[in-house]
Amino acid sequence: MTYLLEELKTTFADADPECIQACCKTYFETLRRKYNLSQPEKSQLRDAIKTGAKNRQRKRRLLDSRSKVVQTDAERELWQTATVELMSDEEDAIVDGRPVWIVRSPSHRNPQLSELCEELQRRLEADMRYTILHYQRVKADGNGHDGPSFLQL
Known part of the structure; x- marks a missing residue:
């Protein structure tokens, strides 16, 4: 995730680094929840x-x-x-x-x-x-x- 954060910080130089990190965490949590709910037992x-x-x-x-x-x-x-x-x-x-x-x-x-x-x-x-x-x-x-x-x- 460090590589991703560094890339996003350079791409969005004006953005707050803590905000970028929070967005990444939210995105990955969303992906994890979608994956978990896609399992047949769920x-x-x-x-x-x-x-x-x-x-x-x-x-x-x-x-x-x-x-x-x-x-x-x-x-x-x-x-x-x-x-x-x-x-x-x-x-x-x-x-x-x-x-x-x-x-x-x-x-x-x-x-x-x-x-x-x-x-x-x-x-x-x-x-x-x-x-x-x-x-x-x-x-x-x-x-x-x-x-x-x-x-x-």
Whole structure:
């Protein structure tokens, strides 16, 4: 690694040497993690990580989309308590031959925030641009969940 560091220091003379070293370490850690996850015995862990990342991204997009349709000051004040973790889980499914998202609201979410989420979702779904780009959402049976199902291996 010393040779690599010296080459990078000469190539990027303006860069901080400690920053270059930190970048190299991060890069090699990433390569090692990718290699470890590529092993057949890690396939279940790899799938769980991939599904978890997809669900976190969906929750982040859902939070961002709903933030854009908040209208009143009271809604804005309540919405400031919303976090990515408080957004519903959306899992892929096929219902009646159509792709849909099965929606599970977190059971630990404030009831007022849940009502606001439902109202904001109605506003989103009233917009054809949103509806065209997203699968239909179907509420799951039950009163919510304690955690994402993708973590239950």
